[in-house]
Amino acid sequence: MITLHYAPGACSIAAHIVLEEIGQPFEARPISLRKGQQRDPGYLAINPRGKVPALVTAEGVLTENVAILTYLAEIAPEKGLLPREGFARAQALSWLGFLTSEMHGSYGPLFAPQKFIDGEEAQAALKEKARARLAGNLADVDARLAGRDWALGDFSVVDAYLYPFFHWAKAYMGFDMTAYPNYSAHHARMQARPAVQRVLEREAAAQAQLEAA
Numbered sequence: 001m002i003t004l005h006y007a008p009g010a011c012s013i014a015a016h017i018v019l020e021e022i023g024q025p026f027e028a029r030p031i032s033l034r035k036g037q038q039r040d041p042g043y044l045a046i047n048p049r050g051k052v053p054a055l056v057t058a059e060g061v062l063t064e065n066v067a068i069l070t071y072l073a074e075i076a077p078e079k080g081l082l083p084r085e086g087f088a089r090a091q092a093l094s095w096l097g098f099l100t101s102e103m104h105g106s107y108g109p110l111f112a113p114q115k116f117i118d119g120e121e122a123q124a125a126l127k128e129k130a131r132a133r134l135a136g137n138l139a140d141v142d143a144r145l146a147g148r149d150w151a152l153g154d155f156s157v158v159d160a161y162l163y164p165f166f167h168w169a170k171a172y173m174g175f176d177m178t179a180y181p182n183y184s185a186h187h188a189r190m191q192a193r194p195a196v197q198r199v200l201e202r203e204a205a206a207q208a209q210l211e212a213a
Contacts, residue, residue: 002026003056005046007033008207010164011104012053013199015068017160020195022076030206032213066096069157081157088152095151095158103141103165106134110173131173138169138180145182149189163190 004019006012008030019026031037031052038050047054047063055062055071062068073082083089109116109130113123141162145151151158166187169175177184190196 004028005031005043005052005054005056006203007031007038007052008203008210009167010052011065011161013164013203014065014157014161015053015055015072016199016203017163017193017196018069018072018081018157020198021081021155021160021193022072022079024076028202028206030203030210032210035210064100065161066100069096069161073157080154083152083156092152092156092158096161098140099158099161099165103137106130106137107165107168107173110134134169134173135175138165138175138177138183141165142180142183145186150186159186159190162186163196 002019002024004012004015004026006016006028010033016028019028031040031043033052037043038047038052043054044050046056046061049063051063053063053065053068055068057071062071070082073079077084083092107130109126113126113130117123117126150156151162162183166177166183170177177187
C-alpha cells in the first residue's frame with residue numbers, strides 16, 4: 001500500500017487530493033512542521049531532506065510534488081489526470097514547473113525571511129519584494145484560468161497543485177482574493193469536490209491530534 005507522509009495545510013495537500021481522486025488504497029501519516037517532526041530521525045530516514053511530501057511505494061520513496069503528482073497520475077491512467085503525450089503533456093509540465101518553482105518559491109521569503117537574509121530592515125524589504133512577486137504570480141494564474149473551469153480544460157493534477165497556493169495567499173498573507181476572480185472560482189470548484197472535502201476533514205482531524213500531542 002502507498003503511504004503519504006504529509007503536513008496538514010502544507011503543499012503536500014496536492015498529493016493528498018490526488019490520492020483521494022484516483023481511489024487507490026493509501027495510508028496518510030501526518031507530521032507537525034511547527035514541532036519540527038520533519039527533522040526527527042525516523043522521518044529523515046524516509047526523506048533525508050526533511051520535507052513533505054514523501055510518498056512510500058513498493059518501488060521506493062518519492063519526494064518533490066512534481067514527481068509524486070506525475071507518478072500518481074500514471075498509476076491511474078484511466079482517471080485522465082495528466083495528458084499522455086504531445087503538446088498537452090508539455091503544457092501540463094509547464095504548469096507544474098511554474099507552480100513548484102515560481103509560485104511556491106514566492107512564499108519562502110514571506111514565511112521565513114530569516115532564512116534568506118539577516119536584519120529586520122533587510123527582511124522587511126525582502127518580504128515587500130516577495131509580496132509583489134506573489135501578486136504577479138497570482139495574476140498570472142488568474143489570467144491563465146480565464147474562460148476555463150480547470151487549468152488544462154479537464155480536471156488534472158495541476159488543479160490539485162493550484163489548491164494550496166490560493167489558501168496560503170488568503171489565509172496567511174492577507175491577500176484580497178476577489179482581485180483574482182478566475183482563481184477564486186477555481187478554488188470554489190475545488191472546495192466542492194468530494195475528494196477535497198475528504199482530505200480537508202482528514203487534515204483538520206490530524207492537525208488537532210498533532211497539536212494535542
